[in-house]
Amino acid sequence: MANSSEKRPSRGALALLSERTIESLIYVCGFSAIIFVFGIFFFVFKEGAPFLTKLNFTEFFFSKEWIPTSTVQPKYGIGALIVGTVSVTVVAMAIAVPFGLGAAVFVSEFCTGKVKESLKIIIELLAAVPSVVWGFIGLSVMSPVIIAVFHVPVGVNLFNAALLLALMSVPIMVSIGEDALKAVPDSYREAAVALGATRWQMVYRVLIPAARNGLLAAVLLGVGRAIGETMAVLMATGHAVNIPDSLFDPVRTLTATIAAELGETSHGSDHYQVLFLIGVVLFSITFVVNLTADLVVKGIRKG
Amino acid sequence: MTKRSTFLPRILPGATAIAAALMVAGCGPSSDSGSTGTGKRTTIANMGSDTMVNLAAAWAEAYAEVDKAVLIEVNGGGSGVGIKGLINGTAELANASRHMEEREKSELKEKRQVEPREYVIGYDALSIFVHKDNPLDEITMEQLGEIYRADGKITKWSDLGVTNIPGAKGDEIIRVSRQNNSGTYEYFKEVVVGDQNEFKLGSLDMNGSKDVVELVGRTPNAIGYSGMGYANESVKTLKVARKAGDPAVAPSIATTHDETYPIARPMYFYTAGEPEPHVKRYIDWVLSPAGQKHVEETGYVPLAGN
Numbered sequence: 001m002a003n004s005s006e007k008r009p010s011r012g013a014l015a016l017l018s019e020r021t022i023e024s025l026i027y028v029c030g031f032s033a034i035i036f037v038f039g040i041f042f043f044v045f046k047e048g049a050p051f052l053t054k055l056n057f058t059e060f061f062f063s064k065e066w067i068p069t070s071t072v073q074p075k076y077g078i079g080a081l082i083v084g085t086v087s088v089t090v091v092a093m094a095i096a097v098p099f100g101l102g103a104a105v106f107v108s109e110f111c112t113g114k115v116k117e118s119l120k121i122i123i124e125l126l127a128a129v130p131s132v133v134w135g136f137i138g139l140s141v142m143s144p145v146i147i148a149v150f151h152v153p154v155g156v157n158l159f160n161a162a163l164l165l166a167l168m169s170v171p172i173m174v175s176i177g178e179d180a181l182k183a184v185p186d187s188y189r190e191a192a193v194a195l196g197a198t199r200w201q202m203v204y205r206v207l208i209p210a211a212r213n214g215l216l217a218a219v220l221l222g223v224g225r226a227i228g229e230t231m232a233v234l235m236a237t238g239h240a241v242n243i244p245d246s247l248f249d250p251v252r253t254l255t256a257t258i259a260a261e262l263g264e265t266s267h268g269s270d271h272y273q274v275l276f277l278i279g280v281v282l283f284s285i286t287f288v289v290n291l292t293a294d295l296v297v298k299g300i301r302k303g
Numbered sequence: 304m305t306k307r308s309t310f311l312p313r314i315l316p317g318a319t320a321i322a323a324a325l326m327v328a329g330c331g332p333s334s335d336s337g338s339t340g341t342g343k344r345t346t347i348a349n350m351g352s353d354t355m356v357n358l359a360a361a362w363a364e365a366y367a368e369v370d371k372a373v374l375i376e377v378n379g380g381g382s383g384v385g386i387k388g389l390i391n392g393t394a395e396l397a398n399a400s401r402h403m404e405e406r407e408k409s410e411l412k413e414k415r416q417v418e419p420r421e422y423v424i425g426y427d428a429l430s431i432f433v434h435k436d437n438p439l440d441e442i443t444m445e446q447l448g449e450i451y452r453a454d455g456k457i458t459k460w461s462d463l464g465v466t467n468i469p470g471a472k473g474d475e476i477i478r479v480s481r482q483n484n485s486g487t488y489e490y491f492k493e494v495v496v497g498d499q500n501e502f503k504l505g506s507l508d509m510n511g512s513k514d515v516v517e518l519v520g521r522t523p524n525a526i527g528y529s530g531m532g533y534a535n536e537s538v539k540t541l542k543v544a545r546k547a548g549d550p551a552v553a554p555s556i557a558t559t560h561d562e563t564y565p566i567a568r569p570m571y572f573y574t575a576g577e578p579e580p581h582v583k584r585y586i587d588w589v590l591s592p593a594g595q596k597h598v599e600e601t602g603y604v605p606l607a608g609n
Contacts, residue, residue: 067501069483080504139514144521151472153524156507234510239482242505250507260482260510266380271484 041283048276055277066241066252068261068271076274078281080241084158084251085285087244088233089226091162092169096222099166100173101215105203107174108181120178127171131231134164138236152248156238159247164232169222176221180214181207213297220293227286230255254282344371345581350378351385351398354427354486355570359398361597362589369588373581389575390414395582397573400427400490417576424589426604428531428559428567429491432516432538434523436469441542441551444495444565450476450526451491453501460524471523478506479515479527487512491528494566512602528566530602531559559604570603 011019055076063077107119142163143155150159184207192202208215230253238250239260258275265272349359356379363375382401388394390411403419411419431447433439439460446463449455457463459474466474480502481488496502507525509515515529520537531554534540542551545565558564572586588594590606598605 065504067483067504069489070501071498072501139517140521143518147470147472147522153471153473153475154477154507154522156518156522235514238507239509240505240507250505252508260508261484265484 041280044276044279044283048273048280051270051273051277054270055274060277064241064243066257068274074270076270078254078257078278080243081252081254081257081278082281083243084237085227085253085255085282087158087251088161088165088237088253089223091158091247092165092226093219093223095162095166096169096173096226097219100170100218100222101177103170103174104177104181104215104218105207108178109199109203109207120175123171123174126167127175129168131168131229132235134168135232135235138164138232142236146248150248154238154248154250156236157248157250158237158244160238161233161236161251161253164236165226165229168229168232169225172225173218173222176218177211177215180211180218183214184210216297217293220289223289224286227282227289228255230259234259254278258282344374346374346376347396347582347585348376348378348388348394349396349398350376350380350388350394352382352400352486352570353379354382354400354490355398356486358425358570358598358601358603361601362594365594365597366585366588369593370581370584373585375585386573389419389573392575395574395579396585399571399573400486400568402571403573411575415575420574420577422572422574422586422590423569423606424572424586425570425595425598425606426559426567427490427570428554428564428604429487429528430531430534430554431541431543431566432519432527432529432534433541434468434470434519434525435537435539436523437465437471437539438468439463439465439541440539441544443544443547443549443551445546447495447543448497451478451480451502451506452496453503455503468523473524475524477522477525478503479518479522479525480506480508481512481515481528482508482510487529490568491566494568495528531555531604532599532602556604556607560607567604 059075059077061082062079063075064080064083065075065077066080067073067075103119103123107116107123111119138160139156142160146152146155146157146160188206188210189202192206197205233253234256237252237256239252239256240250241252242250244251258278261271262275265275349363356377359375359377363377366373366375382397382399385394385397385399386403386407389397390407391414403421408419411417431442442463446457449457449462458476460466460468460471460476461474463476481491483502492498492502507518509518509527512529512533515527516533516535516538519525519527520535531540540554542553543565544551552558552564554564554567559567572589574582574586577583578586595605
């Protein structure tokens with residue numbers, strides 16, 4: 001249009017102002033995440049910091065004796081709790097990764113139409129189950145089943161909790177993994193088929209390598225979910241300060257310890273401060289996981 | 304003792320009472336105020352035993368409806384803290400889950416020239432639970448100690464002479480306990496494990512009294528302790544003997560009252576000298592059926608005749 005510049009209505013001062021306001025609001029939203037993360041870290045650290053001077057780091061990280069309310073000699077060793085968190089997460093991922101990524105491949109590449117749509121909806125429904133409900137299932141449904149099936153003395157244990165965590169993280173892996181596979185251009189698929197690849201060859205030779213960043217992100221988000229989960233593991237691990245020697249030993253995680261003990265600890269006591277230090281440890285673990293994820297993804301991009 | 308059957312970590316025990324207090328404070332001057340006519344509420348500082356803090360908070364909350372002119376501030380901290388408060392005048396009413404010691408009595412006399420008044424306001428009784436199919440019927444305090452204490456020798460059911468629990472896998476005793484800052488845990492530690500000892504690590508530490516029963520009911524190898532009121536048909540309550548050779552006693556309101564059941568204790572209120580009229584009215588209400596109703600509701604044993 002030739003006269004477009006003349007015809008364009010001039011913006012009123014009000015419109016200009018609202019534009020600016022919205023712009024700065026969005027700006028604030030973007031930065032608020034940073035403020036919140038640092039704010040939370042600062043608060044958690046501040047609550048725990050006074051104990052740092054009294055803390056024996058070797059005992060804290062490597063002792064398995066967690067006896068914070070002893071009347072004789074309180075002991076603050078979180079070694080067993082770290083082992084608990086790590087073991088539950090690792091076992092959960094060992095179950096969830098094959099299932100989650102397998103389901104993502106199936107939904108994205110091998111099924112179509114109504115099956116695909118209903119599968120997606122049902123898998124996402126799995127993500128909507130609250131974690132206390134998972135915990136309750138672990139405590140009252142799975143615990144007797146595990147005793148009967150695996151002939152073990154106690155049903156709330158590492159395996160029970162890991163199974164729940166796997167079920168909780170599978171939906172995240174499936175939806176993110178599926179998105180990653182969907183993002184691979186169809187020309188790749190066409191090229192693979194044109195070269196005579198079977199469907200399965202196409203998946204593992206072409207699609208998985210092409211979507212590896214997204215698939216890795218899916219797995220790491222699942223890991224994050226598993227490390228941070230509290231309620232379900234509190235109920236299903238058995239919550240015992242114990243270094244497991246088998247899949248069926250009860251364990252205790254860092255998150256569950258905070259959840260169980262913080263509520264009744266008197267504000268400012270040593271026990272209270274140590275619980276906040278556990279929070280700092282958890283924060284650091286998730287930070288390292290996320291950072292590694294970022295670096296790995298970047299490394300893959302470059303390579 | 305935390306007898307709330309919740310899976311969620313509980314908020315600070317005092318918070319309920321504070322919330323109740325704020326609600327009352329927000330109601331404005333009440334016309335039917337008993338003791339102070341000007342609308343200014345009289346406060347009763349009630350502190351002490353952590354075991355009793357839930358019960359005390361429940362009472363404080365309910366009493367706000369009974370006498371709007373009185374505000375009861377409940378705080379935990381332990382029986383010793385409550386009695387200390389009584390001695391130095393920061394508490395008018397101390398909650399204690401043990402007797403006042405002679406030392407504390409003389410200190411009170413020295414500082415405030417009064418004798419303490421003691422009121423038994425209810426009982427706290429713990430039952431020992433095993434799976435309903437467990438053939439064991441009774442246990443001694445010594446055996447319980449050996450099971451739960453850090454250096455205790457009993458780790459297998461066969462150590463107790465129990466060899467055939469239907470549905471049990473292996474011989475291991477699965478110890479079910481409570482999280483380490485609950486009053487139940489502390490009381491059990493005091494009477495069974497011993498103050499100078501520690502619990503054997505590796506017990507399954509449940510986050511509520513009900514969860515203990517729930518887990519024991521589903522685990523044939525388990526043993527656990529919880530409030531008497533939490534028994535259900537999936538578990539068996541063991542009779543407990545003070546020592547080998549003594550008769551084993553089943554927990555009940557009657558055996559709690561005559562003190563034959565070994566894992567039960569009275570809970571007390573203490574005042575410094577005769578209580579003031581408004582405090583006296585509160586204590587009377589607590590001892591009345593209306594107040595005692597809350598004892599049973601929070602999982603404790605009410606006084607005889609209620």
